[in-house]
Amino acid sequence: MIFSRRALLGALSLARLVLAGGPYSNGTSGGDRYLVQQRLDQLSLSPDFEITDKPTTRTYDWTITMQEGAPDGFYREMLVVNGQYPGPTIEANEGDTIIVHVKNKIPRFGTSVHWHGIFQEGTPWMDGPAGVTQCPIPSGGSFTYKFKIEKQYGTYWWHAHAGAQLSDGIHGALIVHSVNDPLKRGEHYDYDQIIIQGDWYHNTSDEIVRALDTPEGYQGSQAAPPPVTALFNGYGTFNCTKFGTPETCFTREPYELQVHPNKRYRMRLINTAAHAMIFHSIDEHTLDVVEADDTAVSSPGLNGLHRVRSHNGQRYSYIFKTDKGKPGDAFWMRANISTSCLPYITDEFHQVNKGIIRYVEEGQSYKMTDHLPTTKDWKDELNNTCRDLDTADLVPIVRDDPPAVVHQVGMFGNRVGTVLTSQGNVTRFFMNNVTFDHKWYQPILYDVADGRGVNNSNVASLDFHKPTGADIIINNLDANPKIDHPYHLHGMEFWIVGEGIGNITEQDYRQLKLNTTNPIRRDTHLIQGGHWSVIRIKADNPGVWFIHCHIDWHLAHGFAAVVVVQPEVVRKFQIPKESRELCKHIPSGLNVNSTSLGRRAAT
Structure with missing residues (x-):
């Protein structure tokens, strides 16, 4: 089935279920409809927030629901936290412990939450991506995330990491202050404002992904669709x-x-x-x-x-x-x-x-x-x-050079291709010639912790065994047609020590003069089609860490791999019982090998 905009407009003119919410805060009305709330006060950071080096625990209660909203004026069903969009802001200090109680009231579908940019040192099972570090929180179920924010501060965010639910509205800001932050309120700036800048679609992510998984595609194309x-x-x-x-x-x-x-x-x-x-x-x-x-x-x-x-x-x-x-x-x-x-x-x-x-x-x-x-x-x-x-312009104020000596090197190469399904050829992305198979109820972290290891027929992986410097060479082979990919690595920041045009071999890499003098550190980096980058990490945070394109539609089509840091240590993990319990709640009709987050309603 092809999901067209005009078909959706016609469907939405029929009677619809309107769920409880709040009116738009700016007074703009959608008639007598009650829509998702907007809490703009949470996006202007108060000068009264105490920035301190004395850790505390901050607790939040979140309920994820499906509600009607209209961010651009067009009515559609959204997925939201606590009835608001953007979702609640988390504001904390370096050293704080964050506890988030999540209830999933999305009909029929599981979900999960990722804390984008947070290292999760000592709690890799709290990182969030379903099928990688946890099983989905089932419809009608709940789960508590608990983690400590250590040795980092700045601007982060949180978002759904099950399917492409991020695009349906499950995301918000996560701000971490620190007495060590060189950017000081009062000295460098007077007011602190969050601007969540995103894109918007008029179909749900489930509708878009289902259409992309057919030979006809979405809007007549299998390429990643543009937003509205x-x-x-x-x-x-x-x-x-x-x-x-x-x-x-x-x-x-x-x-x-x-x-x-x-x-x-x-x-x-x-x-x-x-x-x-x-x-x-x-x-x-x-x-x-x-x-x-x-x-x-x-x-x-x-x-x-x-x-x-x-x-x-x-x-x-x-x-x-x-x-x-x-x-x-x-x-x-x-x-x-x-x-x-x-x-x-x-x-x-x-x-x-x-x-x-x-x-x-x-x-x-x-x-x-x-x-x-x-x-x-x-x-x-x-x-x-x-x-x-320009990477050369992004000069860190606080100098932190990458490890000078690298004992481990790995390589990823990504490309777009097709796979043959029962319906015909569909587009998929491949890393090291493997397209990621989303087995939501079989987390890769659990496979490694339980001694089974990574199934490399389902996901590409790199293993780094020593807590030392490691380089990851990434070749974006999507040169013709040119497709650009924002890479995100979970669990750690990386230094961008080299980049260029074309693709390189490990032998080419050995001849490079890499930048190891205060290069930029970040967790999301765009690699243009037909270009390469070398990112350096310190492999001292044991875990199974997702690396993927952050374009939702590319990720849904298999653009992902994992970086396994110190697998010998991971095999000694005692994953909390509460985390493993999620894997016992597989929806009726699905099993551990299923690639669906839930049972769709009959049509």
């Missing part, structure tokens, strides 16, 4: 007049952030997109990048930027000064989706989402969207390319 629009903190734009009806859609007011004149704002950009690389800008204001993922950075090449580009999973903080206007003035903030990163676009595709930056006096506020800005975008040509900010 971009979002700012849950607000987007859709042309309801052209593509909607009053029953399916309403026009939303744009996102608005009110700022005070002559102040410095730290904007923590978190790219939660399923696919889009996004250029971010504010009319007439230049941006100084000060953080890449969780690493504080500084260099002349990061100052005075007109646009900051980010890929799926990446985070950037920038500081901008509110010295371009007076109270009442307003400027457009823009999220421009790079079409260079998309294989095709549709008629409904809305490339630029606009939000409002409005100047107000301290202690006062204006009515939201009282008047719209009339400012113009920067006149310089938009470099509509699909690549990261």
Whole structure:
């Protein structure tokens, strides 16, 4: 079955089940419907939060449900935490222990939560990806995540890691403060603001993935589909007049952030997109990048930027000064989706989402969207390319050189291809000629811990046995057609010590002059099609760590592998009983080898 936009519009004009939620907080109405809430107050970080080196325990209660929402004005079913989108913000200090009680009330389907960028030292079974470090939390079931945040601080996020549920709304910010952070409130910036910048689709992830798994594909293509629009903190734009009806859609007011004149704002950009690389800008204001993922950075090449580009999973903080206007003035903030990163676009595709930056006096506020800005975008040509900010410009403020000596080297090569199914040929991605087989109820961590090891017919893997430096060579072989991939490695940060055009062998690698002098450290790195990178890790965090493309649709098509760190230590793990209990709750009709998260309703 092909899932078309117009078919969905027709279906949504029928009677639908509206679940309990809250009205949109900006007063925009969808008639008498009750929709997913937006808690924008959780995205403006309070100066009253105490930054301390005295650890504490922070406990959260989350319920994941399916509810109706309309981030861009188009009604659809979403998956949300505590009835809100974006999901709840976690704010903590380095050294704190985080406890999150999760109840899964999604009908029929399991789920899980990943803490993106958190090392999970000593608790690898809490990392979250279903089928890798845990079994899914079953529909109607619950699970408690508990982990300590040690030796790291900065901007992180959390998201669903079962299927492509991230794209349905299960994600939010995770901010870790530290007395050791070189970026200080009051010294370097006055206000601290989260901007969750993502993309949005009008079909559910389950519908999209099911269509992609057919020879016909989704929207007539097996390539990763483009989104409909971009979002700012849950607000987007859709042309309801052209593509909607009053029953399916309403026009939303744009996102608005009110700022005070002559102040410095730290904007923590978190790219939660399923696919889009996004250029971010504010009319007439230049941006100084000060953080890449969780690493504080500084260099002349990061100052005075007109646009900051980010890929799926990446985070950037920038500081901008509110010295371009007076109270009442307003400027457009823009999220421009790079079409260079998309294989095709549709008629409904809305490339630029606009939000409002409005100047107000301290202690006062204006009515939201009282008047719209009339400012113009920067006149310089938009470099509509699909690549990261220049690695050479991302110079860490706190120097931390990678291990000088490397005792272990591994290699991944990725490529796109096809597999023959009972329906015909379908697209899959391969790492080292293996396409990842999502066996949700057979976690790879458990296989290694129980002595069975990694089944390399289902997943490619690298083993690093010593707690020393290790290099991973990655060749992105998708050169023609050119497909760019944002790689994310769980469980550790990595140093980008080399990159270039083409592909390299291990012999070529031995001849390279790698950058080991304070290179950038991060956890998500884009490798362009037909390019290579060498990332260096310190293999001192035992576990089974997922490495994958962070484009949801590529991951769903098998773009993943695992890095097994110190398998001898992993075999001595005592995985908690509560974690193993999840694997006893396989939905009726499925088994340990099933690649479905649950039983779909009869159609």
